[in-house]
Amino acid sequence: MKNLTPLEKHVIVDKGTERAFSGKYVNTKEKGVYTCKVCDTPLYRSDDKFDSHCGWPSFDDAIPGAIKEVTDKDGRRTEILCANCGSHLGHVFKGEGMTAKNVRHCVNSISLNFDKKKATSKMTLAKAYFAGGCFWGVEYYLEKIEGVKEVTSGFMGGTVKDPTYYQVVRTNTGYLETVEVLYDPSKVSYETLAKTFFEIHDPTQADGQGPDIGSQYLSAVFVNNKxxxxxxxxxxxxxxxxxxxxxxxxxxKTPFYSAEKSHQDYYDRKGGTPYCHRRVKRFA
Structure with a gap:
């Protein structure tokens, strides 16, 4: 990340925060697209920007696949990064009730550029949600499907806000280990994803998956629509x-919460293959 000013480096690289109400895009209302300061990847549309009165640009949605969420080192907040280059953008907050989507991406202006000329039409990516035991293995197989852009390990179906991994495995939160699949419907169908899901785990096991026994490992599909x-x-x-x-x-479908960074892309980072998932052909 070359050619950054000291303040830009403080925010974008060192994960600092610019002073409230000091950023150039806090009150911007023009139509266009907000892009990453470092790599110019489109991140947010002006249509998703709203006035939160918090002192930083706020968005209740991001361009699909453009943002990566990771848990802060303190374990309390969720950081947002450019998925392409890893630049620090700010933090995401959920459950505040400020918009219908109930999400606020609180972004530093200094992490952004604004392009009035870029098209603001929504991309055609979609999300699907599957729970089939340990999310490491489910993620491992689904992210290898052509047309899948990203698979995120996390939790769905429970009642605790922003659950941690240890809360889910050690207490009765009601959550299942679930993966969120971001995919391009023009390249892969929902049915193909679902067929793969049914073939990479044992959908007949009622008490968990393989050696992983417990309610958090149950088999489920969370559907978006009829x-x-x-x-x-x-x-x-x-x-x-x-x-x-x-x-x-x-x-x-219920609210989805991403798991901690240490649980993302587990087998790609650690090497090896899933210990409780394997592909079994079940459809013609």
Whole structure:
């Protein structure tokens, strides 16, 4: 990250914060796209910007795949980074009720550029949610599918706000280890993702997955709409017609929380292959 001013380096590299209400984009209302100061990757659309009165530019959504969320070292806040170059942008806060999406990306102006000429149309990426035991293994297989942009390990289905990994595995939070799959529907269908999910874990196991026993390891699909539910139900009927007793739950989507950084891309970072997941062909 060359040619940064001392203040830009303080925020973008050293993860500092610019003074409230001092940034050039706090009150910007023009149409356009906010891009990364370092690599110029499009990050936020002006249509998703709102006035939070917090002193920094606020957005309730990001361009799909442009942002990466990681837990701060203190374990209390969630940092947001440019997914392309890793530049520090700010923090994301959920559950404040400021917009219908209930999310606030609090971004430092100094981490951004603004382009009035870039198109602001929404990208056509979609998200899918699968729980099939330890999320390390599910992530390992799903992220290898062509058309999948990113797979994030996390938690879904519980009641505690911003759960930690140890809360989920050691207490009764109601969460399942779940992966969020960001994919391009023009390159891979939801049904293909779902078929892969049913083939990389044992959907008949009712008490966990492989040696991982417990409620956090149960098999489930969290659906966004009735179309996804219909796809999952169709695939379950196919498997049941082959004599399998399917334990997979089909549940409505609830808030998804990313797991800590140490749980992301686990096998790619550590090497090896999943110990409790393997591909078993179940569909023609």
């Amino acid at each position: 179309e996804e539910r219909a796809v999952i139900n169709k695939l379950i009927k196919i498997l049941e017609s082959k004599g399998l007793k399917i334990a997979t739950q089909v549940l409505d």
